[in-house]
Amino acid sequence: MSLYNSNYDIRKKNNLYHVAIIMDGNGRWAINKGKLRIHGHKAGIQSVKRAVNFAINHKIKALTLYAFSRDNWKRPQQEVAALIGLFVSTLEIEVKSLHRHNIKLRIIGDVSCFSDNIQDRIKYSEALTKNNNGLILNIAANYDGRWDIIQGVKKLAKKVHKGLLCPDQITEDSLTSQLCMQELSSVDLLIRTGGEYRISNFLLWQIAYAEFYFTKVLWPDFDENIFEKALKSFYLRERRYGGVLSDKKIN
Ligand code: IPE
Ligand code: IPE
């Protein structure tokens, strides 16, 4: 049974367990200031720290951040190298602090294409924080929502091939358990900064009933006030999951 798949009580106040963020707008933020795009990516790291602190202070159980998509390899080589460099150096600098804050860090995505050094750094960071029971922080690096589903389906197909699983035994939970975030099957609130109204191949399976919050604010300007606004908006939503609110009066 996955964590958040239990029968939802639609009359209950909205519970906020899992927030995911598409951190977009770094490049435009830098260009607006007459700087190179990489300055925007650097500035965006401060916003990541603010978002993590906010999530801890607001007792959010899981925060999933889109840092680098598989399609981002299409960018100029210099920008890709800078992005990966920033990812690795931030991981190195911050992992001890994340550990002190009881954060369980996971890198989700196809990490097999990164160098051995980077893969070792990822393994070390995940191993160091794996027993922590505070915030679950998922950083999506070389992530792609369709790829995630395909790699999960392949793992199930291999089990079927070996005779360990009958096709009829494949359920939502069994596929969920093979995805990058495993038991975190549902996102409650998906925020996208930068003014675009799209998913850009981020989490697909997990956003089936997510509430969306789009803001024009560029990621380096994202702060506690905007996060707070997103939460307020979330708490005002009526999450019906296809049902009806039976205790509501119809005029
Ligand atoms: C988001 O900012 C960061 C990544 C995609 C890595 P962008 O770099 O996409 O910034 P814009 O959208 O071009 O402004
Ligand atoms: C999505 O932003 C990816 C990340 C935030 C890491 P993009 O800037 O790559 O998305 P598109 O190209 O506008 O769809």
Ligand code: MG
């Ligand atoms: Mg962008």
